[in-house]
Amino acid sequence: MFKVLVSSxxxxxxxxxxxKSKGVSHQILDKWQSQGRIVSFCPEVAGGLPTPRPAAEISHSGRVLTIDSIDVTDAFLLGAQKALSLCLKNKIKFAILKEGSPSCGRNEIYDGSHQNRKISGMGLTAELLERNGIKVFSEFQIEVMDLIVNKSS
Incomplete structure (x- = not known):
């Protein structure tokens, strides 16, 4: 039975x-949840950051900086590494992560200016998972992921 890593x-x-949360209501997620396939994970919390915490974005230098210019890259990298370890331990090949997040963004992230502007790019966790063969999807791609999973099983 396949498992799916999902942003908490x-x-x-x-x-x-x-x-806050950004809860998604979707029948496919509901089905997987009832089947015990979902592994909930927040890389930022796993990396040691508190909730709430200052907003952070990936800067042009590749560092993750809060709106007050505090470098929180190490916490983001630790959370990404913990996500990868969890996936490897549980043989997870697929993840659904929060679009736009500096950790989880799959297709878009904020541009690092803290001016609410998005650019094409991936968050640190999404990028690490992809580099290690774990297929990452955003919450807007659940149906696509379901088709791929059903095709490969």
Whole structure:
């Protein structure tokens, strides 16, 4: 039985930087949850960051900086490494991560200016997982992922 790593905030857990969640209601997620396939994970919390915490973005230098220019890259890298370890331990090949996040963004992230501008790019966790053969999807790609999973099983 395949397992799926899912950003905790998408499952309704209040772990985002603002202390809120971004819960997604989707019948495929509901089915996988009832089948015990979902592994909930927040790389930022796993990396040691508190909730709530200052908003952070990946800067042009590749460092993750808060809105107050505090470098939190090490916490983001630690969370990404813990996500990869969890996936490897549980033989997880697929992940659904929160789009736009400096950890989890799959297709877009904020541009590092803290001016609410998005650019094409990946968060640190999403990038590490992809580099290690774990297919990452955003919450807007659940149906696509379901098709791929069903095709390969």
């Amino acid at each position: 905030c998408l499952l309704g857990e209040p772990v985002r930087y603002d202390g």
